[in-house]
Amino acid sequence: xxxxxxxxxxxxxxxxxxxxxxxxxxxxxxxxxxxxxxxxxxxxxxxxxxxxxxxxxxxxxxxxxxxxxxxxxxxxxxxxxxxxxxxxxxxxxxxxxxxxxxxxxxxxxxxxxxxxxxxxxxxxxxxxxxxxxxxxxxxxxxxxxxxxxxxxxxxxxxxxxxxxxxxxxxxxxxxxxxxxxxxxxxxxxxxxxxxxxxxx
Numbered sequence: 001x002x003x004x005x006x007x008x009x010x011x012x013x014x015x016x017x018x019x020x021x022x023x024x025x026x027x028x029x030x031x032x033x034x035x036x037x038x039x040x041x042x043x044x045x046x047x048x049x050x051x052x053x054x055x056x057x058x059x060x061x062x063x064x065x066x067x068x069x070x071x072x073x074x075x076x077x078x079x080x081x082x083x084x085x086x087x088x089x090x091x092x093x094x095x096x097x098x099x100x101x102x103x104x105x106x107x108x109x110x111x112x113x114x115x116x117x118x119x120x121x122x123x124x125x126x127x128x129x130x131x132x133x134x135x136x137x138x139x140x141x142x143x144x145x146x147x148x149x150x151x152x153x154x155x156x157x158x159x160x161x162x163x164x165x166x167x168x169x170x171x172x173x174x175x176x177x178x179x180x181x182x183x184x185x186x187x188x189x190x191x192x193x194x195x196x197x198x199x200x
Contacts, residue, residue, distance in 0.1 A: 007044035007141045009120060010035055011148030011155050013099045014050060016092035018149075022085040025150045027177040029096065034175050035147050036100045044141060045103035046132075048120045048154070050086035051093060051111045058116040059084045069181060076115060076125035080181070086110070107132055119157035121165065133165055143168040145200075147175035156188035160195040170198040 013035065015021050018028040039045050052058070060068040060081035068083045086093040088111065095101050109117040109130055117123040120132050136144075144167050146159050155176050162169040171192060178185040192199060 002041065002043040003143070004043045004139075005141055006042065006143040006145070007046055007104075007136070007139075008038060008042040009144050009146045009148075009158065010039075010045065010047045010099075010103070011120065011146060011158060012048055012050050012086075012150070013096050013148050014086055014092065015094050015096060016050075016085040016090075018096050022083045022092055023179075025177045025179055028149050031147070031149075031175050031177060032096050032098045036098070038145075038147065038172070038175060039100055039103070042145070044139065046105045046107065047095070047101060047103045048107045048109060048148075048158075049093065049095070050154070051088050051108035052086050053111060053113050054084075054087050055113065056084075056087075056110070056116075057114050058082055058110075074115070074124075076123075079116060079124070105135065118154045119161045120154070121158060121161040126161075136167070141167075143170075145170045145172060147172045149177060151176040151178040152180060152184040152188035156192060159192050159197045163192075163195040163197050168198075169196075170200050172200050174200075 016023050017025050055062055060066050066081050070081050071078050115123045144162050159169050159171050
């Protein structure tokens with residue numbers, strides 16, 4: 001029987017982050033078969049879903065004069081302004097059609113219009129919890145393997161937060177892909193290593 005204290009966390013495998021999507025991550029689609037296969041190795045599978053209301057504050061379209069991928073200051077710190085993506089109920093917000101979604105929990109994040117949420121554990125103020133930590137602890141889960149999109153943003157922040165909360169975190173880099181914005185991939189890899197995350 002698979003170790004019930006070890007869960008797979010599948011991060012943001014959604015249409016808008018795959019080929020043809022509003023914020024496509026190179027190679028995102030190619031991860032789906034491997035992630036589907038990996039699910040069989042875990043007793044517990046969790047999936048996250050970026051779930052923004054229209055006009056979200058992290059969208060460049062909400063900041064006149066700002067282009068996508070530029071940065072602005074928000075009350076919680078610097079925020080990259082993204083193309084409109086993963087709008088609630090849209091095709092772009094749906095999971096990739098070939099992804100298995102028969103997991104134990106789907107956690108939606110980024111639905112507060114005033115703050116973005118990269119991490120599966122906290123919004124971008126690094127203080128407001130999503131509730132994932134409590135769910136994991138109540139289930140007796142101590143180890144997490146993370147896969148998905150994007151390695152340098154939502155996977156990175158989720159992994160670092162998980163490690164800081166005391167979970168044993170591994171990131172499967174072969175089942176993750178990066179946007180790599182201005183060196184963000186290398187910076188994320190180093191930050192995960194510094195936080196004690198295992199990169200496999």
